[in-house]
Amino acid sequence: xxxxxxxxxIIGLSGAGKTEVVExxxxxxxxxxxxxxEVTFDEMARRGLAISEENERAVREGLRSEFGPLVYAERxxxxxxxxxxxxHVLVESLYSWExxxxxxxxxxxxxxxxxxxxxxxxxxxxxxxxPKRPLTAAEAWSRDRSQIENLHQAxxxxxxxxxxxxxxxxxDLLRKVDALVRNL
Numbered sequence: 001x002x003x004x005x006x007x008x009x010i011i012g013l014s015g016a017g018k019t020e021v022v023e024x025x026x027x028x029x030x031x032x033x034x035x036x037x038e039v040t041f042d043e044m045a046r047r048g049l050a051i052s053e054e055n056e057r058a059v060r061e062g063l064r065s066e067f068g069p070l071v072y073a074e075r076x077x078x079x080x081x082x083x084x085x086x087x088h089v090l091v092e093s094l095y096s097w098e099x100x101x102x103x104x105x106x107x108x109x110x111x112x113x114x115x116x117x118x119x120x121x122x123x124x125x126x127x128x129x130x131p132k133r134p135l136t137a138a139e140a141w142s143r144d145r146s147q148i149e150n151l152h153q154a155x156x157x158x159x160x161x162x163x164x165x166x167x168x169x170x171x172d173l174l175r176k177v178d179a180l181v182r183n184l
Contacts, residue, residue: 006184007080007107009091009100011156012116013144014135015123017166021116021177022092029181033090034079036099039063039072053139057146060095064151069098077106088184095147097155114180115160118167120144 008031012018025031040059041051049055063071072095080089094100094113103111118126120141127135135143147153162180166173 005084005086005110006088007091007103007111008088008184009094009103009111009113009156010116011094011113011153011160012118013123013147013153013157014140015127015130016116016118017126017164017173018092018116020166020170020173021114021164022090024174024177025090025181028178029088031088031090032083032086033092034076034083036072036076036091036093036095038079039075051133053133053135053143057143061146061150064096069096070102072096073099073102077102094156095151095153097152100156100159112162112184113156113160114162114164115157116164116166117157118165122167 010018010022010025022033026033040056040063043059043063044051044055047059049059076091076094080091083089091103094103100113124135124137124140127140128137162183164173164176164180166176
């Protein structure tokens with residue numbers, strides 16, 4: 001796959017560290033990104049809704065209910081099109097099995113998935129203190145359950161091409177990311 005353009009999805013449950021991974025790759029390697037959550041935030045802004053876990057979930061699930069399970073994938077693929085000629089494009093936060101399969105269908109072997117994982121206890125502690133959109137343990141559990149049961153997020157995580165365990169210090173995570181990038 002050397003020299004081949006890659007669409008690289010960085011996925012994981014909330015608090016695992018996927019945003020940290022994406023931001024580091026952008027800063028260090030200059031790769032562009034498309035963020036699945038941007039579809040939610042665009043729609044929330046259009047509706048005039050405040051940012052909250054409850055509103056985010058309602059919009060995520062509502063869009064999928066109204067337009068089908070591939071609405072996010074299709075909107076993100078549209079956002080990728082203008083930057084498709086770059087060597088690598090990061091996709092942050094692909095959620096469902098259906099989205100995973102759509103990306104496989106569209107991008108074939110150029111599509112890779114990196115799952116970032118941390119235990120629930122570590123993720124919930126991180127989520128409680130994050131500066132933007134902090135979550136209580138109950139909210140984090142509810143979000144995990146919703147993403148696993150309603151969005152089928154466990155499938156793409158299980159089928160990831162690469163796995164990064166993020167339960168240590170930031171420097172350890174960044175070393176793992178650098179090793180991953182070298183392997184891509």
